[in-house]
Amino acid sequence: MMTTNEKPLILLVDDMPANLHVLVAALRDDHRIKTATSGTTALDLAERDDRPQLILLDVVMPGMSGLEVLRRLRENPETRDIPVIFITADVSEQSQLEGLDLGADDYITKPVVAAVLRVRVRNLLQRKRTEARLRLAAHVFEYGGEAILITDCDNCIVEVNPAFTRLTGYTSEEICGQNPKILSAGHATAEEYQRMWHAIREQGFWQGEMWDRRKNGEIYPKLLTISVVRNAQGEIDFHIGSFTDLSEQKAVEEKIRYVAHHDALTGLPNRLHLQISLEQVIATAKRENQEVALMFIDLDRFKIINDTLGHNIGDCLLVEVAQRLRECVRESDLLARLGGDEFVLALAGDDVVNAAAQVAEKILGNLSQTYHIGGQVLHSSTSIGISLYPHDGDNIETLMKNADASMYHAKAMGRNNFQFFSPEMNRFSNERLLLENSLHRALAQGEFTVHYQPQADIASGRLVGAEALIRWHHPERGMVSPLQFIPLAEENGMILPIGTWVLREVCRQIKVWREVGLTDLRFAVNLSPRQFHQENLVGNIIDILREFDVPASALELEITEGSVMENPDAAVSLLNQLNQHGLSIAIDDFGTGYSSLGYLKRFPVSKLKIDRSFVMDIPGDPDDSAIAIAVIQLARSLGLKTVAEGVETTVQRQFLSDQGCDMLQGYWYSKPLDAATFEAFALHAAR
Numbered sequence: 001m002m003t004t005n006e007k008p009l010i011l012l013v014d015d016m017p018a019n020l021h022v023l024v025a026a027l028r029d030d031h032r033i034k035t036a037t038s039g040t041t042a043l044d045l046a047e048r049d050d051r052p053q054l055i056l057l058d059v060v061m062p063g064m065s066g067l068e069v070l071r072r073l074r075e076n077p078e079t080r081d082i083p084v085i086f087i088t089a090d091v092s093e094q095s096q097l098e099g100l101d102l103g104a105d106d107y108i109t110k111p112v113v114a115a116v117l118r119v120r121v122r123n124l125l126q127r128k129r130t131e132a133r134l135r136l137a138a139h140v141f142e143y144g145g146e147a148i149l150i151t152d153c154d155n156c157i158v159e160v161n162p163a164f165t166r167l168t169g170y171t172s173e174e175i176c177g178q179n180p181k182i183l184s185a186g187h188a189t190a191e192e193y194q195r196m197w198h199a200i201r202e203q204g205f206w207q208g209e210m211w212d213r214r215k216n217g218e219i220y221p222k223l224l225t226i227s228v229v230r231n232a233q234g235e236i237d238f239h240i241g242s243f244t245d246l247s248e249q250k251a252v253e254e255k256i257r258y259v260a261h262h263d264a265l266t267g268l269p270n271r272l273h274l275q276i277s278l279e280q281v282i283a284t285a286k287r288e289n290q291e292v293a294l295m296f297i298d299l300d301r302f303k304i305i306n307d308t309l310g311h312n313i314g315d316c317l318l319v320e321v322a323q324r325l326r327e328c329v330r331e332s333d334l335l336a337r338l339g340g341d342e343f344v345l346a347l348a349g350d351d352v353v354n355a356a357a358q359v360a361e362k363i364l365g366n367l368s369q370t371y372h373i374g375g376q377v378l379h380s381s382t383s384i385g386i387s388l389y390p391h392d393g394d395n396i397e398t399l400m401k402n403a404d405a406s407m408y409h410a411k412a413m414g415r416n417n418f419q420f421f422s423p424e425m426n427r428f429s430n431e432r433l434l435l436e437n438s439l440h441r442a443l444a445q446g447e448f449t450v451h452y453q454p455q456a457d458i459a460s461g462r463l464v465g466a467e468a469l470i471r472w473h474h475p476e477r478g479m480v481s482p483l484q485f486i487p488l489a490e491e492n493g494m495i496l497p498i499g500t501w502v503l504r505e506v507c508r509q510i511k512v513w514r515e516v517g518l519t520d521l522r523f524a525v526n527l528s529p530r531q532f533h534q535e536n537l538v539g540n541i542i543d544i545l546r547e548f549d550v551p552a553s554a555l556e557l558e559i560t561e562g563s564v565m566e567n568p569d570a571a572v573s574l575l576n577q578l579n580q581h582g583l584s585i586a587i588d589d590f591g592t593g594y595s596s597l598g599y600l601k602r603f604p605v606s607k608l609k610i611d612r613s614f615v616m617d618i619p620g621d622p623d624d625s626a627i628a629i630a631v632i633q634l635a636r637s638l639g640l641k642t643v644a645e646g647v648e649t650t651v652q653r654q655f656l657s658d659q660g661c662d663m664l665q666g667y668w669y670s671k672p673l674d675a676a677t678f679e680a681f682a683l684h685a686a687r
């Protein structure tokens with residue numbers, strides 16, 4: 001293959017060296033030359049890789065004649081297209097005809113005039129190059145992937161290629177003679193067309209996207225390039241339009257855009273989408289003097305479900321939650337998933353406070369319904385924080401921060417509720433952050449201790465055991481209540497190392513006390529929901545008991561109703577295992593949560609603790625009294641013991657005793673005591 005900057009190679013064939021000499025002298029300046037003095041050598045040279053672009057061939061040669069050489073060249077596909085000029089002294093018509101018939105490109109008669117020879121050679125090579133380019137262009141037109149249509153100066157279609165027919169559905173016969181308007185989907189405006197024609201006239205070129213209609217009526221986007229062909233006078237003779245179908249590319253773009261803006265698990269808009277849409281929602285609200293309610297929706301204790309039942313179940317739960325949320329909102333509301341178990345809902349309108357409260361109620365109700373996932377029955381609740389534009393902030397960042405703070409406030413208010421933002425909450429959330437930071441340090445620095453609150457047999461007043469209660473001596477803040485930091489530790493997972501520390505500390509202490517003769521007491525340790533669901537809970541407890549040589553009967557585990565109700569089936573199996581090892585279980589805060597009596601029957605627990613909130617106002621408050629009585633009777637019917645918490649007065653003690661309550665714990669008997677004081681208390685009681 002010849003490269004463009006290489007001189008063309010010419011093969012000169014003549015049996016007379018003198019003739020060859022003349023030809024070489026005429027052509028060597030502008031060409032590369034090869035020579036042959038016989039037909040056989042000529043064919044051999046023509047077939048080589050370095051193929052000549054032109055052969056000058058003597059007609060009359062001994063052996064193989066020039067005509068025979070030409071015939072053989074034309075028979076061979078490799079050499080068929082090499083142009084040939086005959087050089088001959090024989091100018092007879094017959095000889096010329098024969099040669100032309102075989103495909104000679106030209107004739108030059110001897111004696112050769114060098115100048116004429118050069119012009120003829122140049123013209124022929126140029127023509128051949130042009131032909132090659134045209135062949136190439138025709139090939140592109142015929143077989144190229146781009147649709148091409150050519151219109152004349154009146155913009156009337158004169159030619160289309162097969163790719164055009166494939167893409168539009170119109171054959172050449174159907175479309176030629178028409179105006180390209182017939183292809184348009186009619187989406188472009190008159191101004192857009194004007195701009196396009198202006199560019200075509202002025203610059204001879206235009207490129208852009210357009211929507212067209214196929215013959216079957218289908219509308220599609222295309223990338224169109226229009227260029228012009230001008231005549232010698234500079235007037236436009238033709239317009240060449242070439243275009244590709246952008247449908248697939250657009251579909252891919254749309255898919256990428258969708259993926260970038262949506263959460264793969266639930267299909268809800270994601271954080272990016274929320275950010276963009278919220279900006280628009282707020283801008284519209286500003287323009288139209290409206291309010292926006294931004295709601296942070298967070299599942300209570302989702303992490304526990306996820307950690308204990310596995311990510312598959314967690315994912316299924318999130319999908320179900322997303323579906324229920326969709327059912328609670330209108331099409332026009334903006335609902336998104338921020339990640340994890342956090343969802344956001346934005347409502348705009350005139351009375352968003354009312355609307356937000358109503359939707360929040362609906363969501364709380366809907367999301368607390370039982371979930372049936374992977375053959376398991378799950379319960380969950382939700383905490384919702386709400387901030388209002390413009391009241392609580394005029395930008396997304398502030399509104400999000402405030403909604404988040406209100407959501408944490410809702411959690412602190414006992415979960416399963418919603419809270420509107422108040423400036424107080426910011427303090428609360430900053431506080432929370434500070435506390436969380438120092439909590440990480442507390443365990444390593446030995447800032448925790450355990451206090452023991454004595455529990456007594458209600459009838460005899462005899463000491464039967466104690467509840468272990470953690471205390472945090474913060475170096476700057478002094479004593480921090482577990483009510484403040486336990487929920488935080490539960491939230492961020494710190495509860496696991498803290499809980500293990502409490503268990504070890506209590507067992508270590510039991511061992512010490514057993515050595516001084518306090519062998520009949522049972523010590524209750526609180527297990528938070530996350531601890532209850534931690535991996536290998538049973539194994540860990542047994543290991544700790546063994547380490548300190550403490551019998552399982554000396555330990556009681558207090559769990560909340562919520563812990564077991566999140567996944568009752570798994571809880572039954574876990575409680576059975578604990579029971580088989582001789583550990584007793586008490587249900588803490590009984591009556592405040594689900595009070596699912598059906599399940600209670602199946603749970604191998606030995607005690608119900610009546611929550612302090614019911615004890616506080618008995619016997620004065622008839623409702624609380626009724627609840628306390630019901631719990632005691634229920635426990636008795638199930639063969640369980642009852643412990644009343646927070647007993648502060650003799651009247652309370654008497655009432656509970658009369659109703660058949662078994663044990664009590666509370667300030668009336670004793671406040672929680674540090675280990676040394678408890679030891680003295682217990683030794684004194686044993687005397």
Ligand SMILES: Nc1nc2c(ncn2[C@@H]2O[C@@H]3COP(=O)(O)O[C@H]4[C@@H](O)[C@H](n5cnc6c(=O)[nH]c(N)nc65)O[C@@H]4COP(=O)(O)O[C@H]3[C@H]2O)c(=O)[nH]1
Pocket residue numbers: 453468469470481482483486499502525526527528588589612645646647648665666667668672
């Ligand atoms: N007003 C009044 N209060 C009384 C009375 N008797 C006892 N209390 C208090 O009531 C709480 C009883 O513990 P809880 O219900 O298990 O509630 C506990 C428990 O849920 C959690 N907690 C404490 N220690 C631990 C622990 O080691 N692990 C876990 N997971 N949670 C713990 O923190 C909660 C609060 O603990 P505390 O602040 O120690 O508060 C204790 C105790 O000091 C009374 O007569 N009147």
